[in-house]
Amino acid sequence: MFETAIYEVRGETAWITLNRPDKLNAFTAQLNKDVASAVRTASKDSSVRAIVLTGAGRAFCSGQDLGDVDENTDYGDVLRNRYNPMVMEIEKCEKPIVAAVNGVAAGAGMSLALACDFRILSEKASFLQAFIHVGLVPDAGNLYYLPRLIGHAKALELAVLGEKISADEAFRLGLATKVVPAEQFLEESAAFADRLASMPTKSIGLIKRNLKASWESGIEQFLDRDAQSQRIASQTADHKEGVRAFLEKRKAAFTGK
Ligand code: T3D
Numbered sequence: 001m002f003e004t005a006i007y008e009v010r011g012e013t014a015w016i017t018l019n020r021p022d023k024l025n026a027f028t029a030q031l032n033k034d035v036a037s038a039v040r041t042a043s044k045d046s047s048v049r050a051i052v053l054t055g056a057g058r059a060f061c062s063g064q065d066l067g068d069v070d071e072n073t074d075y076g077d078v079l080r081n082r083y084n085p086m087v088m089e090i091e092k093c094e095k096p097i098v099a100a101v102n103g104v105a106a107g108a109g110m111s112l113a114l115a116c117d118f119r120i121l122s123e124k125a126s127f128l129q130a131f132i133h134v135g136l137v138p139d140a141g142n143l144y145y146l147p148r149l150i151g152h153a154k155a156l157e158l159a160v161l162g163e164k165i166s167a168d169e170a171f172r173l174g175l176a177t178k179v180v181p182a183e184q185f186l187e188e189s190a191a192f193a194d195r196l197a198s199m200p201t202k203s204i205g206l207i208k209r210n211l212k213a214s215w216e217s218g219i220e221q222f223l224d225r226d227a228q229s230q231r232i233a234s235q236t237a238d239h240k241e242g243v244r245a246f247l248e249k250r251k252a253a254f255t256g257k
Contacts (some may be wrong), residue, residue, distance in 0.1 A: 005034040006056070007041065012197040012256075013051040013190070014042035021057025025064035030250055032082040035112070039089040039097070041146040049256045050197035051093065052189060052211060054100040055109075075136075083140040085107060090115045091141075091212075094205030101125040101167075101176075101231020114149065114175075117208060120192055121167040121176040122185040132162040148215065150174050157192035164230055186201035200238035201256035 001007050006017040007166040018025035025031070035053070042051045055061055069078070090097055090112075099105075099116035106128040113119055114126070131138045138146070138159050146155040150173045158165065167179045180188040196204070206229040213225055233239055237257040244254035 002034040002038055004028065004031040005038050007038045009042075009045070009048060010190070011194060013193045014038075014045065014046060014051045015040070016051065017056050018054070018061050019056045020065075021055075021059070022104075023065055023067075024059035024062035024104065025055040025057070025070075025109065026062045026066050027083075028068050029082050032086045036086040036089045037092060037226060039086075043089070043093045043095060048197075049095060049199075049201045050193045051095055051195045052100050053097065053112065054189070055102050057101040057103075058124075060099070060101045060105040060125065061109025061111075061112055062104060063109045063111075066134070079139055083111075087111070087115050087141045094208065095201060096193075096204050096208075098189065098193045098196070100185070100193075101127075102185060104164075106130040107138075108140045108142075111138065111142040111145070114145035115141050118177045118192070118196075119170075119175060120185075120189045121170060121179045122182050123167050123179055124182050125167045125170070125179075127158075127165040127170055127175065129159050129162045132160060146166050162244045168222045197256075198254060198256045200233075200236065200242065202236050202238065203233050206233055 004020055006019050008015045020026060042048045097116045097119060098118045099113040101119055101121045103115050103124055104126050105113045105194045107130040110127050129138055154173060169175060170176045171179050210225060210229055238254045241254060
C-alpha cells in the first residue's frame with residue numbers, strides 16, 4: 001500500500017511503521033508522503049479508533065535523510081511541501097495518536113514523536129535534537145510542541161545543546177507517558193493503544209481540539225467552546241452508554257459513536 005511505510009489495522013488500531021531500517025527510518029520525500037497518507041487513511045477509516053506510529057528495526061526515525069539533500073535545495077520549500085503537510089495530517093486528526101518510540105528519535109524524527117498525543121518509550125529509546133549539529137534549527141513543529149510539553153527553558157536547553165536524552169530522562173521531563181522494558185515494548189504499546197481505541201472516541205477528539213485551542217483563547221471564548229463541546233459529547237451514543245453502565249453497575253462498552 002505504501003512504499004516506505006507499513007500500514008496495518010489490528011482490531012480498531014491502525015499501526016503505521018516507518019520502514020527504512022537501514023537508514024534508521026530517515027525521511028525521504030516518499031516517507032514524508034507515506035506517513036501523511038497513512039495518517040489520513042487512518043483518520044478517515046471509521047473502524048479505526050486509535051493510531052500508532054513506530055519505526056522498523058532499532059530506530060524510531062533519524063530525521064531528514066542527510067544523503068538525500070543537496071546544498072542547492074531550498075529547505076524552506078522542503079518543509080512547506082513535505083514536512084508541514086505530514087505534521088498537519090497528525091495535527092488535524094481527531095483520533096488519539098501514539099508514538100511508540102522503539103529507538104532513537106532524532107531531528108525531524110523527534111518532531112514527529114512530539115506531534116503525537118502520547119509517547120510510549122522503549123527503555124532503548126532516546127531523543128536527539130540533532131538539528132544544531134548540522135547547523136539547522138528544529139523544524140516540523142518541533143519548537144511549537146516542545147515548550148508546550150516541557151516549558152520554554154528546557155525546550156531551549158535541548159534545542160541548543162543537542163544532547164541525547166535517554167528514555168528515563170525523557171520521562172522525567174514529561175516527554176513520555178511511560179517507559180517500558182524493550183522485551184515488553186510492542187505488547188505494552190499495543191495494550192495502551194487498544195485501551196484508547198476502546199474509549200469514547202469523539203470525547204477524545206474534543207479533548208484534543210479543546211486543549212490545543214486553550215493556548216490561543218481567552219477564558220470567555222474558551223468557556224463557550226466548553227459548552228459547545230459538551231453539547232456534542234452529550235449527544236453521542238457513548239455518553240448514553242456511559243451513564244447507563246454506571247447506573248447498571250457494569251463496565252461501559254463504548255463504540256466510538
Ligand atoms: O531538507 C532538510 O534537510 C530540512 C529538514 C531537516 C530536518 C532534520 O531532521 S535535520 C536532522 C537530520 N538528522 C540528523 O542529523 C541525525 C543524523 N544521525 C545521527 O546523528 C545518528 O545516526 C543517530 C544518533 C540517529 C544514531 O546513531 P547510531 O550510532 O545509533 O547509528 P549510526 O551508525 O550513526 O547510523 C546507522 C546508519 O544509519 C548509518 O549508515 P551506515 O553507515 O550503516 O551505512 C548512518 O549513516 C545511517 N543514518 C542515520 N541517520 C541518518 C542516516 N542516513 C541518512 N540520514 C540520516 N539522518
